[in-house]
Amino acid sequence: AQSVTQPDIHITVSEGASLELRCNYSYGATPYLFWYVQSPGQGLQLLLKYFSGDTLVQGIKGFEAEFKRSQSSFNLRKPSVHWSDAAEYFCVVSGGSYIPTFGRGTSLIVHP
Amino acid sequence: NAGVTQTPKFQVLKTGQSMTLQCAQDMNHEYMSWYRQDPGMGLRLIHYSVGAGITDQGEVPNGYNVSRSTTEDFPLRLLSAAPSQTSVYFCASSTPPGGIYNEQFFGPGTRLTVL
Numbered sequence: 585a586q587s588v589t590q591p592d593i594h595i596t597v598s599e600g601a602s603l604e605l606r607c608n609y610s611y612g613a614t615p616y617l618f619w620y621v622q623s624p625g626q627g628l629q630l631l632l633k634y635f636s637g638d639t640l641v642q643g644i645k646g647f648e649a650e651f652k653r654s655q656s657s658f659n660l661r662k663p664s665v666h667w668s669d670a671a672e673y674f675c676v677v678s679g680g681s682y683i684p685t686f687g688r689g690t691s692l693i694v695h696p
Numbered sequence: 697n698a699g700v701t702q703t704p705k706f707q708v709l710k711t712g713q714s715m716t717l718q719c720a721q722d723m724n725h726e727y728m729s730w731y732r733q734d735p736g737m738g739l740r741l742i743h744y745s746v747g748a749g750i751t752d753q754g755e756v757p758n759g760y761n762v763s764r765s766t767t768e769d770f771p772l773r774l775l776s777a778a779p780s781q782t783s784v785y786f787c788a789s790s791t792p793p794g795g796i797y798n799e800q801f802f803g804p805g806t807r808l809t810v811l
Contacts, residue, residue: 593736616798627700627786627802628739635798674738682727682746683754684800686738 586611588677590687597665598695605660605690607675617658618676618684619649628674634658645669670694698722702787702803709777709810717772717806719787727790728770729754729800730762732783739786745770746792777810784808 587610597603609615616635620628632643639651649660658675672691678684703718721728729744731754741754745764759781761773770789774781784807790800 618799620800620802625805627804628788628800629802630799633799678798682729682744682752683741686740688736688738 586615586677586679586685588675588685588687590673590675590690592690593688594691594693596693596695599667600664603660603662603665603669603692605673605675605692607658607660607687608656609658609675609677610656611677611679613679614653616678617649617651618678619643619647619658619660620674620676621645622672622674622689624671631660631673665692665694667694667696700787700789700801700803702785702806704806705804707806707808709774709808711777711779711810713777715774715777717774717785717787717808719770719772719803720768721770721787721789721801722768723789723801724767725789725791725801726767727792728764729788729790730760730770730772731786731788732756732781733786733805734783742772742785774808779810782808782810 589608618633619631622628631647634651672689674689675687700721726747730742731739740756743762745751751762784805786805787803788800
């Protein structure tokens with residue numbers, strides 16, 4: 585069975601600071617991994633995804649994530665956070681099945 | 697191109713009432729799904745469909761029914777609403793999972809309260 589852990593419920597950063605959101609997954613083979621962002625009162629939007637190949641993937645809004653098989657991790661990073669990045673972030677694992685597994689989410693708070 | 701649309705945006709029901717949440721997409725995606733979002737729980741899959749006429753259960757299907765008569769529409773029916781079904785419901789559509797172009801597109805959500 586696949587699973588996803590986002591160990592941080594809330595993360596607070598100052599505007600302009602760097603950001604790293606953690607994601608650990610469990611899956612028997614090479615997983616399909618995604619990060620989605622949910623702004624308050626909105627639906628979810630895809631930030632980036634990993635299927636295979638280069639382990640550092642670039643996404644929208646200046647985000648990137650690195651797949652580390654040895655650590656079963658897929659952490660999301662941004663070098664300089666903007667106030668508009670305040671949102672809920674979800675890590676998702678899929679084994680190519682029709683039932684993806686969502687993490688519980690990390691709420692990002694950005695201080696001016 | 698409207699993407700994924702959901703109606704209504706808000707709904708209040710009494711225990712025992714039934715209702716249908718509507719979902720439509722205009723991207724000609726075969727795969728559609730319904731999720732519920734509860735605080736601290738992430739999104740959990742209720743039902744999904746891999747094409748017109750084909751549906752299957754997700755993680756939390758009890759108390760919900762779906763049907764898929766067209767590619768565009770995927771309504772979710774609550775048969776007899778219970779307070780435990782108070783949640784935010786999201787509909788999503790995508791290309792088939794497992795492919796390099798796979799991405800789910802989400803609707804704006806329906807906030808349901810059952811009294």
